[in-house]
Amino acid sequence: MAAAAAEGQEVPNKRVILKRYVTGHLTEDDMEVVTGAARLAVPPGSAAVVLKNLYVSCDPYMRGRMTKHETPSYVPDFVPGEVLVNFGVSKVVASGHPDFKVGDLVWGITGWEEYTLIPNPESLFKINHPELPLSYYTGVLGMTGLAAWAGFFDVGKPKKGDYVFVSAASGAVGQIVGQLAKLKGCYVVGSAGSDEKVNLLKTKFGFDDAFNYKEAQDLNAALKRCFPEGIDIYFENVGGPTLDAVLLNMRSHGRIPACGMISQYNREQPEGMRNLSSVVAKRLRIEGFMVSDYIGEYRRFEEEMVGYLKEGKVSYVEDVAEGLEKAPAALIGLYSGRNVGKQVVAVARE
Amino acid sequence: MAAAAAEGQEVPNKRVILKRYVTGHLTEDDMEVVTGAARLAVPPGSAAVVLKNLYVSCDPYMRGRMTKHETPSYVPDFVPGEVLVNFGVSKVVASGHPDFKVGDLVWGITGWEEYTLIPNPESLFKINHPELPLSYYTGVLGMTGLAAWAGFFDVGKPKKGDYVFVSAASGAVGQIVGQLAKLKGCYVVGSAGSDEKVNLLKTKFGFDDAFNYKEAQDLNAALKRCFPEGIDIYFENVGGPTLDAVLLNMRSHGRIPACGMISQYNREQPEGMRNLSSVVAKRLRIEGFMVSDYIGEYRRFEEEMVGYLKEGKVSYVEDVAEGLEKAPAALIGLYSGRNVGKQVVAVARE
Numbered sequence: 238m239a240a241a242a243a244e245g246q247e248v249p250n251k252r253v254i255l256k257r258y259v260t261g262h263l264t265e266d267d268m269e270v271v272t273g274a275a276r277l278a279v280p281p282g283s284a285a286v287v288l289k290n291l292y293v294s295c296d297p298y299m300r301g302r303m304t305k306h307e308t309p310s311y312v313p314d315f316v317p318g319e320v321l322v323n324f325g326v327s328k329v330v331a332s333g334h335p336d337f338k339v340g341d342l343v344w345g346i347t348g349w350e351e352y353t354l355i356p357n358p359e360s361l362f363k364i365n366h367p368e369l370p371l372s373y374y375t376g377v378l379g380m381t382g383l384a385a386w387a388g389f390f391d392v393g394k395p396k397k398g399d400y401v402f403v404s405a406a407s408g409a410v411g412q413i414v415g416q417l418a419k420l421k422g423c424y425v426v427g428s429a430g431s432d433e434k435v436n437l438l439k440t441k442f443g444f445d446d447a448f449n450y451k452e453a454q455d456l457n458a459a460l461k462r463c464f465p466e467g468i469d470i471y472f473e474n475v476g477g478p479t480l481d482a483v484l485l486n487m488r489s490h491g492r493i494p495a496c497g498m499i500s501q502y503n504r505e506q507p508e509g510m511r512n513l514s515s516v517v518a519k520r521l522r523i524e525g526f527m528v529s530d531y532i533g534e535y536r537r538f539e540e541e542m543v544g545y546l547k548e549g550k551v552s553y554v555e556d557v558a559e560g561l562e563k564a565p566a567a568l569i570g571l572y573s574g575r576n577v578g579k580q581v582v583a584v585a586r587e
Numbered sequence: 588m589a590a591a592a593a594e595g596q597e598v599p600n601k602r603v604i605l606k607r608y609v610t611g612h613l614t615e616d617d618m619e620v621v622t623g624a625a626r627l628a629v630p631p632g633s634a635a636v637v638l639k640n641l642y643v644s645c646d647p648y649m650r651g652r653m654t655k656h657e658t659p660s661y662v663p664d665f666v667p668g669e670v671l672v673n674f675g676v677s678k679v680v681a682s683g684h685p686d687f688k689v690g691d692l693v694w695g696i697t698g699w700e701e702y703t704l705i706p707n708p709e710s711l712f713k714i715n716h717p718e719l720p721l722s723y724y725t726g727v728l729g730m731t732g733l734a735a736w737a738g739f740f741d742v743g744k745p746k747k748g749d750y751v752f753v754s755a756a757s758g759a760v761g762q763i764v765g766q767l768a769k770l771k772g773c774y775v776v777g778s779a780g781s782d783e784k785v786n787l788l789k790t791k792f793g794f795d796d797a798f799n800y801k802e803a804q805d806l807n808a809a810l811k812r813c814f815p816e817g818i819d820i821y822f823e824n825v826g827g828p829t830l831d832a833v834l835l836n837m838r839s840h841g842r843i844p845a846c847g848m849i850s851q852y853n854r855e856q857p858e859g860m861r862n863l864s865s866v867v868a869k870r871l872r873i874e875g876f877m878v879s880d881y882i883g884e885y886r887r888f889e890e891e892m893v894g895y896l897k898e899g900k901v902s903y904v905e906d907v908a909e910g911l912e913k914a915p916a917a918l919i920g921l922y923s924g925r926n927v928g929k930q931v932v933a934v935a936r937e
Binding site: 311476480495497506508514515518523526530 | 660846851858860864871872873876
């Protein structure tokens with residue numbers, strides 16, 4: 238059992254690598270699960286740590302890193318033959334760094350593999366609340382939660398009574414945004430891609446209303462029905478026809494924090510948006526943001542969100558795939574909405 | 588000669604009316620120049636004024652008011668059979684209002700006609716600097732100038748050294764934005780629709796570079812050539828393919844103050860925008876604004892701009908059509924870029 242591996246030992250290391258640059262739809266053939274070896278020791282004199290990975294996060298933006306960019310994107314492209322990396326929750330199993338000791342629980346950027354050597358561990362966060370499920374640090378207490386919180390409050394600038402629409406609303410970010418909006422005193426409607434998810438929004442997450450966008454014949458009509466007064470804040474996760482219909486239904490001075498546009502990530506040719514002139518006519522603000530710009534706020538966010546979770550004010554649903562073998566399919570499932578809630582991969586149970 | 592008409596007299600009143608609601612391209616047949624009558628007196632006991640109109644402004648947004656809207660737009664639709672209204676410069680020829688006396692020069696909303704009765708003259712501005720050309724109050728010293736100033740500074744949030752791109756750059760708003768950006772210490776490039784206009788940008792208005800978008804085979808390539816480092820601020824006047832190409836060339840945290848999207852106003856089906864996902868990837872802010880929200884800043888703006896004009900720091904080019912008979916063609920010319928500089932109609936020389 239890997240958990241019992243001693244420091245210094247060489248152990249097998251299962252890993253998910255990118256096989257080739259991807260164009261169009263991501264498929265399982267684009268990734269490969271291979272087994273290498275890891276040494277549970279840091280190079281002599283280095284300040285590195287070796288992590289045993291417990292959970293890794295599946296996030297839509299990873300698709301972009303699998304395309305070869307002519308001009309550099311905001312995150313480096315993955316490299317064929319190399320392990321995928323993303324946020325995860327891990328335990329320190331070897332350390333050359335004075336701030337980290339063996340046994341510490343941390344979260345941060347790690348590999349889609351069993352063990353990862355982190356040369357510069359300063360970017361890892363210690364886990365302050367191990368009394369909550371550790372996997373939460375890939376989501377509601379990690380970058381996902383911070384993205385929801387920063388995007389909604391800092392970019393969305395909500396006021397009590399605002400009409401708020403959230404797409405991909407049962408997803409990792411959407412479910413948190415919707416609940417924060419309710420806590421703020423907003424009227425909140427979400428869209429999702431199945432009746433099961435719509436039900437989750439109305440019951441578990443307390444949305445005022447929700448609809449299944451896959452069954453809406455006319456998104457504009459669905460939005461008009463849900464928002465006869467119009468929308469003040471649209472928290473954008475999907476892009477494409479949803480955004481285009483939303484533009485027709487925004488109120489004056491409405492805000493659109495843009496967190497992601499998942500509907501477009503697998504398309505070679507993005508869909509055309511025809512209603513941009515609403516931006517002028519209604520003085521809208523569409524603003525993209527990245528959670529990495531809010532890292533400095535993390536501790537403040539963490540304490541606030543831990544409070545909500547412990548008081549039962551925020552519920553959280555995750556969809557956990559067991560084992561790295563399931564990781565490629567779990568990632569691919571995001572783009573068709575197969576997951577219900579935040580998609581996580583359990584690499585090892587602690 | 589109308590200028591000599593005495594108070595109380597009834598005089599002929601030439602007017603431009605909307606003949607019918609417009610769909611698609613605006614044509615001269617959609618408007619009509621008719622002659623009615625005006626009495627140069629205010630109703631007994633009223634606080635109205637009667638204006639003799641000197642100049643009226645042709646502005647792209649007027650096209651939107653000629654379409655019948657199912658749901659009300661941000662400005663009321665024009666009504667077939669009624670006179671067009673917009674900002675203009677006028678002289679008071681009759682007054683029932685204590686703040687206005689006969690002979691006062693004012694600017695504000697008036698009719699496309701020789702004489703207009705204004706029931707609530709409180710919204711009119713007195714002209715503080717008649718030593719400058721009066722027509723300037725339809726443009727660089729009126730709503731156009733205020734739009735350029737507010738949109739560039741308040742929405743665009745420029746910093747010294749920013750890379751600034753302006754479309755419709757020799758137009759009413761664009762020429763002012765470009766010059767304000769140069770005064771702020773930015774690198775400024777403009778696009779316009781003829782070599783004559785491009786020349787004007789580089790010589791008269793001091794843009795660092797300019798190109799003719801009608802001759803650019805590939806807007807993306809033209810922008811890459813002008814902005815190898817990318818664009819920090821795009822002042823949006825045109826929408827459509829220009830905006831789509833700009834999105835590919837924005838830098839991180841770039842800002843797009845959206846003042847208008849003239850390329851789309853005559854289209855029944857707007858063109859599709861495919862590069863919106865740059866908003867997320869580059870944390871862009873696209874923000875529509877309306878000059879009417881900045882009316883409270885007008886006096887501060889006016890003094891600043893009068894200073895620039897008198898010191899020769901801002902040049903201003905207008906295209907003056909003589910007489911109301913020419914007004915319909917002048918308005919239509921905006922949408923094909925026939926005008927060079929701000930399009931004004933001289934209704935009467937003072």
